[in-house]
Structure formats: C-alpha cells, structure tokens
Amino acid sequence: MFPERFSNLPAYAFPRLRALLDSHAPGGSVVNMTIGEPKHPFPEWVPQVLAENVDGFAVYPPNDGSPELLDAISAWIGRRYGATVGPERIMTLNGSREGLYNAAVALLPESKAGKQPTVLIPNPFYQVYMIGALSAGAEPVFVPALRQTGFLPDFGSVPAEKLDRATAAYICSPANPQGSVADRAYWKELITLAEKHDFTIFSDECYSEIYRDTPPTGVLEVAEEMGADPERVVIFQSLSKRSNMPGLRSGFVAAGPESTKRLRQHRAYSGAPLPLPLQRVAEKLWADEDHVVTNRTLYQEKFAEADRILDGVPGYQGPEGGFFLWLPVEDGEQAALDLWTKTGIRVLPGAYLARDVAGENPGKPFIRVAMVTPKEEMAQALITLRNHLYQ
Structure with a gap:
C-alpha cells in the first residue's frame, strides 16, 4: 500500500x-x-581536468566531498558572501535537488509541540520542496508569491497557528520561476520570523550567479551579520546554472555544525557521492570566476x-x-x-x-x-x- x-x-x-x-x-x-x-x-578546460583525474573512477569517492573540494567551496562562500563557513559545515551533493529533498528528511522533526509540523513553501515553487515536506510527515503550507508581494512569499502573512507549527521554510532567490530577488531587508525579516517561531530556513540559491547588475544578497551573509544561530539557515547551491554543467550533478549544502552532522549521517546510509574525477572538476569550477x-x-x-x-x-x-x-x-x-x-x-x-x-x-x-x-x-x-x- x-x-x-x-x-x-x-x-x-x-x-x-x-x-x-x-x-x-x-x-x-x-x-x-x-x-x-x-x-x-562550459569552460574549455573541463575535459583536461577530467582526463588528468580519470584514475579516480577506480576508488570509492569521499562521501561528504574531498577535502580539496570542501575547501574550494568554503573559500567561494567567503569571497561571494563575506561569510565564514568552514569545510566542516559543508557537504557536497549530486545536484541541489538531492539536498533540498534530503534536508527535510534528515533535519525536520516528526512533530512540534505535539502537533503535525508545517513546512512553508512559496507558491509557485520548485516541486521537490513539496515532496520533501510530505516525506518528512509535514503539512505543506503554500504561501502565494504574487506581483503585489514582489513575487516573493510573504511568510509573515501565514496564520500564527501554522507558523507556530512550522519547522522549515523553503525560499528560492533569485526565484524560480519569477526571477525576483530577496534583498537584505527581506532576509532580515525572514530570519527574525524564523527565530520567533523556531523554524529553519532552507535557502535555494542555485541561480545566484545569474543577475542583471548587483549580486543577489545571500541569506548566509545576513544571518552572520545578525548573529543568528548557525543552525537557523541551510543553503543549497549548484554548478548547473553557474557553470553550465547540469550533467555534472554537483552542488553543495552548507549549514550549522549540528545540521551538517545530521545531513552527513543521513547521506552515509542513503546517499550516492559524486565520483572523485567529477569532484576534481567541481573543485576547479568553484575556484574560477572568469x-x-x-x-x-x-x-x-x-x-x-x-x-x-x-x-x-x-x-x-x-x-x-x-x-x-x-x-x-x-x-x-x-x-x-x-x-x-x-x-x-x-x-x-x-x-x-x-x-x-x-x-x-x-x-x-x-x-x-x-x-x-x-x-x-x-x-x-x-x-x-x-x-x-x-x-
């Protein structure tokens, strides 16, 4: 059944x-x-990096990411957002969708205050958000992202009863499908709301490097400025859009120490690590901005x-x-x-x-x-x- x-x-x-x-x-x-x-x-040097590391297909790859790849991602976060996130708070992914789903399963409690939890989801939305919520046994709460709200969800408009049961809120900036961007004020308001009602922000930022003029603000930099609990925010990134390599299936999740520990434990049982030669390619891609x-x-x-x-x-x-x-x-x-x-x-x-x-x-x-x-x-x-x- x-x-x-x-x-x-x-x-x-x-x-x-x-x-x-x-x-x-x-x-x-x-x-x-x-x-x-x-x-x-994608960069013309990718095949050469792959060829130089092809012997890596002969070994089991590091489950959480090679030390070199985790260091490259940590350095990129520092350059891009000015945030300090060490490699111990990062885990590589087979594309960001894997992480967006598994974070709900690995991190969200089965109940909150003795009640069924809720997960807040923008509407429209990337469909994995809903499946992640359902797999965690939560009630999805769809929050309209309309023209009058700047095509971003107004999570503060959710009834208090549902906010009190919330365990996570998914948010995508720049948004799929509308292309709207959360500014610093939006992030501050959302982090404050998450702290008030004790839920985690799952921030899908895989489009962050495609923009008109100004780099979109990321939730990590605002959370660090505010002194928020590192466990309050989980971000997801990918090389699919940034580097035009959707077939590489390489992304990462960055979170607080406890959340990362749980994500890594979950992946040890159920995840499939990225082959080592592909991790070497990803390492070079995160290090290159040209x-x-x-x-x-x-x-x-x-x-x-x-x-x-x-x-x-x-x-x-x-x-x-x-x-x-x-x-x-x-x-x-x-x-x-x-x-x-x-x-x-x-x-x-x-x-x-x-x-x-x-x-x-x-x-x-x-x-x-x-x-x-x-x-x-x-x-x-x-x-x-x-x-x-x-x-």
Whole structure:
C-alpha cells in the first residue's frame, strides 16, 4: 500500500506538459523554452581536468566531498558572501535537488509541540520542496508569491497557528520561476520570523550567479551579520546554472555544525557521492570566476533583448536574476497549447508549477519561458511569441 500522503499528488510538470501538447503537431519549427537546462558552453578546460583525474573512477569517492573540494567551496562562500563557513559545515551533493529533498528528511522533526509540523513553501515553487515536506510527515503550507508581494512569499502573512507549527521554510532567490530577488531587508525579516517561531530556513540559491547588475544578497551573509544561530539557515547551491554543467550533478549544502552532522549521517546510509574525477572538476569550477562572468554576460545580453522585444506588453516585468521569463497571459495552459500548435514554440504553463489554494492557482495566468537557447534564436522566438499572444 502506498503512503496516503502521496495519493493526491498531481503529475509532475513535464509529464503534464507532454500530455497537453504531444498529441498535437507543432505549428512551426520547434523551439523548446520549457526546461531550465543551460546551453551556454562550459569552460574549455573541463575535459583536461577530467582526463588528468580519470584514475579516480577506480576508488570509492569521499562521501561528504574531498577535502580539496570542501575547501574550494568554503573559500567561494567567503569571497561571494563575506561569510565564514568552514569545510566542516559543508557537504557536497549530486545536484541541489538531492539536498533540498534530503534536508527535510534528515533535519525536520516528526512533530512540534505535539502537533503535525508545517513546512512553508512559496507558491509557485520548485516541486521537490513539496515532496520533501510530505516525506518528512509535514503539512505543506503554500504561501502565494504574487506581483503585489514582489513575487516573493510573504511568510509573515501565514496564520500564527501554522507558523507556530512550522519547522522549515523553503525560499528560492533569485526565484524560480519569477526571477525576483530577496534583498537584505527581506532576509532580515525572514530570519527574525524564523527565530520567533523556531523554524529553519532552507535557502535555494542555485541561480545566484545569474543577475542583471548587483549580486543577489545571500541569506548566509545576513544571518552572520545578525548573529543568528548557525543552525537557523541551510543553503543549497549548484554548478548547473553557474557553470553550465547540469550533467555534472554537483552542488553543495552548507549549514550549522549540528545540521551538517545530521545531513552527513543521513547521506552515509542513503546517499550516492559524486565520483572523485567529477569532484576534481567541481573543485576547479568553484575556484574560477572568469567563466562565471562570461556566462553572466551572455544572460545579461538576453535580459536586454527580452526587455526590448517585450517592452509595452501589459504586465511584463523582466527578471532580476535567473533565466526565466514569467509572462502574464489570460490562461497559461491555453496559451501554451496555442503557441505550440500555431508556432512550434514550447513553453510551460505557470499552473504546473503551483498548487491550488482555496480554488486559486497563482500560476494560472502565467507562462514560464526559459531563456536558454542562443540569443538570436531566443529573440526570434520571443518576437513570434509576442506577436501571437499580445497583438
């Protein structure tokens, strides 16, 4: 018998999209703008580093990360955020999704004050947040991230009874799908709320290195400035977007000493460490910023192109970071179907990234468009999209 808490889950976003579109022929040359899979080149030296360390496939890799990789990540955190996080507070991951899920299982209590705990989740959201909450036996509480709240969740608006039962809050900045960025004031307010109601902040920052002008503030730097309990904050990072290496499956989690101990213990029983040659590649990637600057410049050019093409579209708001456009439409599902059957452009209905709450789905009047194709191809697709949907 399957656990009842998983019995009413909707299909994952991309199987839902295939069910919506694949029985229809595309209306033109196919342009896939659905999945956030980076297409920019990764550093040309990666194959050489891999070749130099290929003998590492002959040994079991360090489960928590090699000392050299953990040192490289610790140094990057210091450079990027000005925060002091030693390697003993870091664990490597097979991509950030592994950590986002396992943190809920490893760190969250089964009850709080004798009641079922809650986990606060932005709505729309990356779907692993909900599954992590359910696997930990918690009640997911979906907090709308709407235009009027800057497309970030207002966790302080959650009823006190649910806040008192909260054990964690997931937050993504820059946000997937809206591209909104939590500023210093937002982080301070959230940390203060977490301390008041005694919950942990799970901060998904995998898009942090793709932004327009100003590096997004990270929760670690604000927590350290505030003197918050190191156990209050857990951050998740990845090389998928920063370094254009989604297939490397390399990320990390950084947390307080006790949380890291528990995460490492959980992984010792259930996790799969990154092969050592791939850890050597990751070590070099975290130590190098030149390729990150080059990558970010390409996305900044795409931001400017999208702003130019979509200027005047009612409700258009260019993203502050990440590489998604969150475009307003009357009905995202119908818009996605129309685009596919009439133009061949494939986008994701916003409702597939959100949950209905009280009969409302905050993603329904949006489509998510991934700006991962080459700039010229992206620009032509956006012109076609604009002319089809907004004129």
